[in-house]
Amino acid sequence: MTMLHDSLVELIRRTSAEIPDDVLQSILAALEAEKKGTIAEAAMKIIEKNIELAKRKSQPICQDTGSVIFYVDCPVGFDQITFHETAREAVKDATKKGFLRQNSVDSLTGKNDGTNLGPGAPTVHFHQHRTEDVQVRLMLKGGGCENVGAQYSLPIEKLHANRDLDGCRKVILDAVLQAQGKGCGPGVLGVCIGGDRATGYEFSKQQLLRLIPDRNPVPELDKLEQDIFKTANELGIGPMGFGGKTTLLGVKICAANRVPASFFVSVSYMCWAFRRQGVSLSPAGKIEKWLY
């Protein structure tokens, strides 16, 4: 087995078992904020204990180890085919080791062959850059939170949502309302305003690669992020939808151009069991640095 293979298995193990520090800090703050003696506080305590236990035992934080999505930033001339093949082998081996659940089902036959390999599984997004380094980010996106994602096509009369930022605000908050606790809140929203149906969702997911406490460099989007975050946390949905103070841990929004006829707002919801990690790799495929 190559060094790249071993590095990717380790990336999968750590992503599945350990929550990134920025997410952990926001969860601890949410636990602190909940009223003592409520079922919301009890849920946050179980979440905190679960995070500690998963790390200590090197076992999945959540049994739904999700869709396996790699984001690879690589130099010109990087061998994408070998990377993809190696990633597939790493996913298969990580499944055997129990870092991933046997989680991939043939959509036509309903069969689960236990390998986690198949069309679109895993997914690998490549992006070239002009520097020599290779960065691999991994997201394990569970089905419960993926199912509460939503895509709105503006205008939506019923929600009084027009084709403007206020309309975007209304539909994003509607997504939070509809999700309630079903996506394992408190969660994080990744949102894309614009794009087409495919890129809208794709970019909304990529927003989840941002650090929780970072701020959006675009003033309008920053303002919208802060507004949605504050408003959502006044709704009282709370952890797991039990009622309580923290409904969202963060909101990340980007904008993409659209064609004049379309105005999509795409919302991806990430559960509290926010599994993302990343590594910088040496040319030989050795892990040099952890990115989160």
Next chain:
Amino acid sequence: MIKLSLPFTEEKIRALKVGDAVEVSGVVFTGRDAVHKYLHEGGKLPPGVSLRDGIIYHCGPVMMQHDDGSWKCTAAGPTTSIREEPDQGQIIRDFGVRAVIGKGGMGDRTLAACKEHGCVYLHGVGGAAQVLAECVKKVRNVYFLKEFGSPEAIWELEVENFPAVVTIDAHGNSLHREIFAASQAKLAQLI
């Protein structure tokens, strides 16, 4: 904290109310999408599986098999329950289920079935796969492993002090309905 031991009685289940924190001990069976579809379409439970006065747990665990063929549960949190809404009421009625464990809550049909047949919905903490796997003391058996695959199979689990919250009781109350209505009203003020 209310301690609940399996098997349940209707009286014990009807005594529970929304918001009660419980800890469950005894033998539970997992069942999720494939199992609900199968039972809804008239499928029979295999010998050895009985849901009567018992629990169906919406869960697709991570299981590792030892060399001697026995199983170890390494992750076992609840999955989203609402997908089972079309079939749950019928399964509660036909198989005598006294409690459903899952996450995210269920809808009006399940609420009505809980009231009519004396059943509750117990909400586990979604994602808390390690805390809940620690409550699984033994994996007693597995059914439909080949047909449905590991996450969708029926796993027979011995659990101890499994923590959950009653969010749908047997009296027509639902925490999910309450929270949805309250949050919807609040949003209308803030929008």
